[in-house]
């Protein structure tokens with residue numbers, strides 16, 4: 402049994418408090434709103450949420466939960482505090498952190514007089530860096546104490562959905578623990594002990610951002626499904642049937658495939674099919690803002706890669722990989738080919754190593770494509786990987802061919818690597834830059 406105080410008895414705080422009490426912990430809820438405090442102490446739910454009132458009333462009856470407006474009492478009688486106050490939008494869309502700042506100040510003032518080490522856990526949704534750069538300095542300043550020495554900090558985003566909050570609490574898809582200090586992470590692991598779904602410990606900022614990305618991803622999925630529906634209806638197809646079918650594929654469609662940060666997509670299918678579909682929508686006057694933004698987003702990413710290379714201020718560029726992914730010679734719509742052409746246009750000295758493309762140039766089905774469409778690239782291809790590396794100042798790793806890994810491990814310190822494929826983690830920060838990591 403753990404002693405826990407919860408700051409903010411809103412949707413998140415009240416559900417957490419009732420469910421953690423059910424798990425056997427001793428809970429103290431803190432809020433400024435006296436109506437909420439008295440409702441909770443009477444065993445009544447201040448919000449509409451299935452099953453919540455039963456959980457609350459049994460927690461209050463058994464003495465495992467009560468609410469107060471007394472921050473000092475709550476901190477002094479608990480080992481950890483969960484911060485669940487609101488983080489609403491401001492007019493310009495930015496996050497309003499005034500409740501977070503206020504509650505951090507309140508907690509800090511009491512920690513000044515508390516001898517035992519306390520754990521502070523942020524459950525509110527906050528942008529990356531907020532816990533470390535806003536919450537911790539306020540608590541340190543107000544308490545005169547040091548994070549990691551006198552109190553421990555973690556960030557534990559909440560993923561529950563209103564309407565199914567109790568079920569979501571006991572059956573989470575995962576539990577995310579962003580820990581500034583292992584002691585705070587250990588506290589959370591003990592607090593949630595027994596819940597299914599797996600516990601994932603990370604840095605504070607990864608946990609903070611994961612919450613935003615999960616919600617943004619859900620928003621993208623809703624808009625994607627809706628745009629498919631609108632287009633399908635205009636084409637005389639039932640979009641619900643289409644998505645039912647598409648969702649059956651859990652290998653590529655409903656899976657983690659294609660969701661890792663990396664370089665732009667290319668190849669003979671994705672660009673062609675996205676363009677054809679959005680063109681058909683345009684020709685029918687169907688507006689699809691999300692689907693229409695895919696090609697511009699992809700092109701912007703190629704430009705981003707270009708900017709990364711040009712900012713190195715080096716003239717000799719070695720491209721390791723030219724086709725859009727390893728183990729293929731297909732150069733159609735390769736974003737790397739696009740990049741090479743832009744670099745050529747700017748007068749860079751280029752060397753390209755791609756074993757599959759080199760073979761195709763000599764004898765494959767792409768021979769004709771080489772001769773007719775991209776003859777200007779042919780003489781940049783070099784079959785000797787070592788020579789390409791030796792004669793370049795900046796190496797751009799375009800795909801994850803296994804040949805490149807060993808070569809990069811023995812690299813001269815003067816050479817810089819721009820990694821588009823996520824293959825090299827061994828090099829120092831001075832020598833290495835990922836395309837978007």
Ligand SMILES: NC(=O)c1ccc[n+]([C@@H]2O[C@H](COP(=O)([O-])OP(=O)(O)OC[C@H]3O[C@@H](n4cnc5c(N)ncnc54)[C@H](O)[C@@H]3O)[C@@H](O)[C@H]2O)c1
Pocket residue numbers: 408409410411412413414431432433434437485486487488500503504507524525526527559560561562563
């Ligand atoms: N509502 C959801 O479904 C949900 C789900 C996941 C995450 N979140 C996030 O959780 C956070 C809380 O959301 P919510 O919907 O529960 O908010 P809410 O507005 O319902 O509740 C916040 C509570 O905090 C109280 N409060 C404000 N300042 C306080 C202080 N100094 N001391 C004590 N109490 C104080 C308010 O009186 C209010 O009761 C937000 O960051 C939100 O984005 C919400």
